[in-house]
Amino acid sequence: MRIVLAAEEREYVAKLAEYLREEEKGWEVAAYSHGSALRMELQSGGKVDALIGDREMAGQALASGGYAGKIIVLEDSDAAAGRGEEGEEAWLTIPRYQPLPALLSCIRGALGNRGAKRNEGCQVWTVFSASGGAGKTTAALNLVRQAGERGLRVLYLNLEELNATSLLFGSGEPDALSRLLYALQARPEQWEELARRLCRHQPHLRADYIDAPEHPGERLALSPEIAAELIGKLRAGNRYDVIVVDPDSGAGEWHAGLLGLSDRVVWLTLDDAQCLRKAEKLLRYWESRLDGLAFKLTFAMNKAVGGRPVNRWTLPGDLPAVALPYIPQWKATDHPGKWLASPAYSGAAEKLLDVLSGSTDGRGRREEGHGGQRSRDRGAG
Numbered sequence: 001m002r003i004v005l006a007a008e009e010r011e012y013v014a015k016l017a018e019y020l021r022e023e024e025k026g027w028e029v030a031a032y033s034h035g036s037a038l039r040m041e042l043q044s045g046g047k048v049d050a051l052i053g054d055r056e057m058a059g060q061a062l063a064s065g066g067y068a069g070k071i072i073v074l075e076d077s078d079a080a081a082g083r084g085e086e087g088e089e090a091w092l093t094i095p096r097y098q099p100l101p102a103l104l105s106c107i108r109g110a111l112g113n114r115g116a117k118r119n120e121g122c123q124v125w126t127v128f129s130a131s132g133g134a135g136k137t138t139a140a141l142n143l144v145r146q147a148g149e150r151g152l153r154v155l156y157l158n159l160e161e162l163n164a165t166s167l168l169f170g171s172g173e174p175d176a177l178s179r180l181l182y183a184l185q186a187r188p189e190q191w192e193e194l195a196r197r198l199c200r201h202q203p204h205l206r207a208d209y210i211d212a213p214e215h216p217g218e219r220l221a222l223s224p225e226i227a228a229e230l231i232g233k234l235r236a237g238n239r240y241d242v243i244v245v246d247p248d249s250g251a252g253e254w255h256a257g258l259l260g261l262s263d264r265v266v267w268l269t270l271d272d273a274q275c276l277r278k279a280e281k282l283l284r285y286w287e288s289r290l291d292g293l294a295f296k297l298t299f300a301m302n303k304a305v306g307g308r309p310v311n312r313w314t315l316p317g318d319l320p321a322v323a324l325p326y327i328p329q330w331k332a333t334d335h336p337g338k339w340l341a342s343p344a345y346s347g348a349a350e351k352l353l354d355v356l357s358g359s360t361d362g363r364g365r366r367e368e369g370h371g372g373q374r375s376r377d378r379g380a381g
Contacts, residue, residue: 001111002046005031006038006053007074012096013053019100020107023316024294035060042067050111058091072110094358101299101317102351106358108295122235125356126245126262128255130279134268135302137165138339139324140246141205142349143266143356145340148206150353152241155199155234156209159227159258160248161216165209168339169202172211178218180210184229191233199239204340208240219248224257231261251282256290264356265296269320271309280314298355300324322352 003020007013010033017031032038035057042048050070051058058071074096094106127140137158144156158165166172173179176198183190199208213219222230235243247258259265269279287293299315304323313319325344340346 001026001049002028002030004038004041004048004051004053005029006033006051006057008033008054008057016100016103020104023104023318032057052107070111072107092358095354099319099321101319102321102355104317104321106355108297110358111295122238122240122243123263124231124235124243124245124261125264125266126247126258127266127268128247128259129249129268129275130251130282131270131272131275132249134249134270134275135324136249136268137163137246138330138345139266139268139300139302139349139352140244141168141339142324142345143352144207144244145205146346146349146353147242147244153239154207155240155243156202156205156207156246157231157234157243158209158212158246159219159222160212160246161219162248163212165212166214168205169200169209169211172200173198174211174214176211177213181218181222181226181230184226184233192237195234195237199234207244222254224254227254228257228261231258251285256286259286259293259296260290262296264298265293266352266356267297267299267315268302269299269315270303271301271305271311273311276311276314283315298322298352300352321355322348324348324352 001024005013005017005020007016013031013033017029020027020029030041032041032053038053038057039060042051048067048069050072051067052072053074055073055075058073062071071091073091073093075093076096092110094103094110096103098106125143127136127143129136137160140156144154147154166174180191180194180198183194199210201208231243231245234240245258245262247255249255267279267283269275294316297316299317299320300322301309301320302324303326305326308319325342325348327342327345330339330342
């Protein structure tokens with residue numbers, strides 16, 4: 001894959017190019033800080049998969065007529081949103097000033113998001129972990145809540161073999177999934193009406209959900225093909241902007257199929273040597289089988305304590321893109337609703353949502369990110 005970086009700040013573009021080359025060995029990265037050199041590159045007719053850079057330089061590329069590929073604009077965190085040049089509505093924007101791992105995650109998401117408009121724009125985000133006990137459901141629910149608070153239409157879909165979400169949602173209708181699957185295969189004309197009734201709204205979560213099965217048999221019988229058909233039908237109805245899937249951990253064909261059809265994957269880890277090692281081995285196994293998986297991944301460390309991880313980070317990126325804090329009070333809680341009531345955890349989940357959605361709203365994180373001090377050295381690339 002050939003990536004062209006284009007930004008007037010020479011120090012910024014050089015540092016970002018060096019980081020991308022280190023982290024993504026399969027990418028060929030060219031960097032330019034002068035418009036004339038960029039135009040020559042684009043008009044040469046060589047292959048360019050994506051142009052990532054300043055809005056002004058991207059506009060020059062569009063005006064030159066030599067490039068019609070993907071454009072990802074680096075926006076200042078306080079930049080006003082809006083449309084400019086003709087065709088600019090198709091550009092994706094990501095925040096310029098953020099930690100390099102988070103910036104890379106945004107770029108991966110934008111590159112892997114070529115089909116973001118398909119199925120009326122509905123995205124599938126899967127929260128996954130190679131190990132049990134990583135706090136996947138807590139992370140997924142908080143991500144759902146933050147997305148709902150931003151006004152997104154969200155469906156939370158729990159597909160664990162065994163789950164305890166009834167503690168939060170109530171007993172509900174435990175046959176919901178089996179009824180939907182039956183209608184999907186035997187009564188397709190009843191699907192829409194049934195889905196409207198069985199996708200119930202949870203006000204505190206600010207999202208819809210489907211009651212999970214009471215027993216594991218329904219989930220254990222769910223093949224990769226049927227799961228894909230179910231999720232495809234849910235996303236095709238134009239009812240949701242995002243479907244957040246919460247599966248169990250595992251390395252089977254079912255899990256690989258789910259990650260393959262997802263638009264974004266939040267890969268959750270702990271600061272634990274065994275958890276990191278399992279994630280590393282599974283990722284290496286799947287990368288050769290799932291085309292484009294690397295572009296979908298956002299690594300998040302859950303139950304994080306303090307600053308940098310104690311254990312050596314062996315997964316892609318210098319550090320996880322987001323650290324979700326350890327909340328000691330949750331160990332003794334008897335009310336799962338409290339999982340959504342921690343300001344510290346909610347703030348980290350909001351940052352995760354920023355990374356997944358490529359939001360230009362930096363929430364004041366410029367001082368801790370890449371390029372926090374603007375270079376005055378604006379030379380030729």
